[in-house]
Amino acid sequence: xxxxxxxxxxxxxxxxxxxxxxxxxxxxxxxxxxxxxxxxxxxxxxxxxxxxxxxxxxxxxxxxxxxxxxxxxxxxxxxxxxxxxxxxxxxxxxxxxxxxxxxxxxxxxxxxxxxxxxxxxxxxxxxxxxxxxxxxxxxxxxxxxxxxxxxxxxxxxxxxxxxxxxxxxxxxxxxxxxx
Amino acid sequence: xxxxxxxxxxxxxxxxxxxxxxxxxxxxxxxxxxxxxxxxxxxxxxxxxxxxxxxxxxxxxxxxxxxxxxxxxxxxxxxxxxxxxxxxxxxxxxxxxxxxxxxxxxxxxxxxxxxxxxxxxxxxxxxxxxxxxxxxxxxxxxxxxxxxxxxxxxxxxxxxxxxxxxxxxxxxxxxxxxx
Numbered sequence: 001x002x003x004x005x006x007x008x009x010x011x012x013x014x015x016x017x018x019x020x021x022x023x024x025x026x027x028x029x030x031x032x033x034x035x036x037x038x039x040x041x042x043x044x045x046x047x048x049x050x051x052x053x054x055x056x057x058x059x060x061x062x063x064x065x066x067x068x069x070x071x072x073x074x075x076x077x078x079x080x081x082x083x084x085x086x087x088x089x090x091x092x093x094x095x096x097x098x099x100x101x102x103x104x105x106x107x108x109x110x111x112x113x114x115x116x117x118x119x120x121x122x123x124x125x126x127x128x129x130x131x132x133x134x135x136x137x138x139x140x141x142x143x144x145x146x147x148x149x150x151x152x153x154x155x156x157x158x159x160x161x162x163x164x165x166x167x168x169x170x171x172x173x174x175x176x177x178x179x
Numbered sequence: 180x181x182x183x184x185x186x187x188x189x190x191x192x193x194x195x196x197x198x199x200x201x202x203x204x205x206x207x208x209x210x211x212x213x214x215x216x217x218x219x220x221x222x223x224x225x226x227x228x229x230x231x232x233x234x235x236x237x238x239x240x241x242x243x244x245x246x247x248x249x250x251x252x253x254x255x256x257x258x259x260x261x262x263x264x265x266x267x268x269x270x271x272x273x274x275x276x277x278x279x280x281x282x283x284x285x286x287x288x289x290x291x292x293x294x295x296x297x298x299x300x301x302x303x304x305x306x307x308x309x310x311x312x313x314x315x316x317x318x319x320x321x322x323x324x325x326x327x328x329x330x331x332x333x334x335x336x337x338x339x340x341x342x343x344x345x346x347x348x349x350x351x352x353x354x355x356x357x358x
Contacts, residue, residue: 012305012330012347013321014193025327118313126191132332132347134297136324142192145315148204151191153311153341162332164345168191168311 002098003124004045006107006114007037008141010128015138016111025133029163032129038065042103045094047113048073051083067106070097072113094122111139119146125169126151132162181277182303183224185286185293186216187320189307194317195290204312208342211308217244221282224273226292227252230262246285249276251292273301290318298325304348305330311341 009026010016017023028034044067046054051071069083072090079085086093094117097105107117117123128141151168158164188205189195196202207213223246225233230250248262251269258264265272273296276284286296296302307320330347337343 012307012345013324018327128191130345132330134321134324134328134330136321136327142313142315145192145313148197148315149313151311151313151341153337153343156335156337156343158332158335162330162347164332164335164343166191166309166343168341 002043002100002102003104004094004098004107004117004122005040005104005125005127006117006123007127008109008114008129009131010141011131011133011135011138013134013136014140014142015135016109016141017139018135019137022135022138025135026129026131029129029159029161031159031161032163032165037127040104041067041106043068043070043097043105045070045072045105045107045113045117047071047110048076049112050108050110051076051079068102072116090116091120091122094120098122111141111143114141115144118142118149119144121170123170125154125167127165127167130164130166132164181222181279181281182283183273183277183286183296183301184219184283184304184306185296185302186306187288187293187308188310189320190310190312190314190317192313192315193319193321194314195288195320196318197314198316201314201317204314205308205310208308208338208340210338210340211342211344216306219283220246220285222247222249222276222284224249224251224284224286224292224296226250226289227255228291229287229289230255230258247281251295269295270299270301273299277301290320290322293320294323297321297328298323300349302349304333304346306344306346309343309345311343 008016070086071079071083072086074087076085149170153168155167187195249265250258250262251265253266255264328349330349332347334346
């Protein structure tokens with residue numbers, strides 16, 4: 001089954017945006033192999049806010065390959081041509097997409113969609129690019145996660161800029177354990 | 180000059196305690212070299228809450244070597260024999276202690292003291308033991324940090340349990356830069 005992988009840049013104190021929406025702290029690392037990262041995916045999950053922000057950029061975020069896009073929103077009634085709107089029953093829809101043939105699915109954000117999918121147990125892997133900065137304030141990546149989630153470390157990579165890439169798979173939630 | 184090093188266990192989502200004060204998620208890693216860690220220090224900085232909690236344990240936290248202890252509190256009037264109470268002017272007192280001869284100083288916590296010393300620019304290194312768990316809620320390590328702080332990655336270590344140790348030195352705050 002295809003995996004849903006949360007892949008984001010985060011400050012050491014867990015923010016994905018600075019207090020005024022800044023992204024200047026997470027410039028792409030010259031040594032980071034984006035092609036290898038991108039090559040794993042053919043599909044992207046995007047929340048409404050991220051969609052609205054990135055659709056202001058012509059052709060989506062710069063440098064991204066062409067992914068099949070799913071936009072998650074209860075507010076929107078239509079999305080751009082070629083993209084698919086997921087309006088309700090996230091669990092059923094995501095499980096259906098995961099069962100389709102294809103490469104893995106990149107959960108690109110934002111924080112709201114991440115929380116929803118995390119609490120529904122629909123995320124299979126976390127791939128965090130931890131930047132060497134404390135932002136102090138901003139938008140936290142993890143927010144309102146209901147239950148403790150145990151992780152299994154899959155990989156760490158360290159870059160000369162001080163970026164550390166941490167990849168984890170998600171174990172079952174504590175309260176779903178049978179032991 | 181002696182360094183002040185914040186050395187703590189933290190969940191991947193940045194908590195130092197679970198929502199009900201739990202520490203069960205950060206059991207000491209059998210492969211972690213505590214002796215090497217402890218050997219770097221002869222002095223420990225402790226906040227009031229951590230002091231009150233740890234002084235309930237006989238002889239302080241189990242397995243700790245004998246450190247010179249400084250307790251930071253505006254509320255307490257006295258502390259146990261052998262420990263020193265720092266009641267006011269944290270900046271002056273800490274700068275004085277840092278200039279004394281000795282090994283480095285372990286900032287053991289808690290969150291309040293960490294924030295104070297961070298905002299006063301008195302912490303030289305962060306040594307985070309990142310446990311492979313999302314707690315969802317609890318007491319955050321970093322809270323009310325006023326300004327963005329750039330970090331320099333010094334070392335990463337990965338353990339078979341999934342623990343990742345990340346060590347950073349603290350650069351000057353953004354607003355203290357002269358460029």
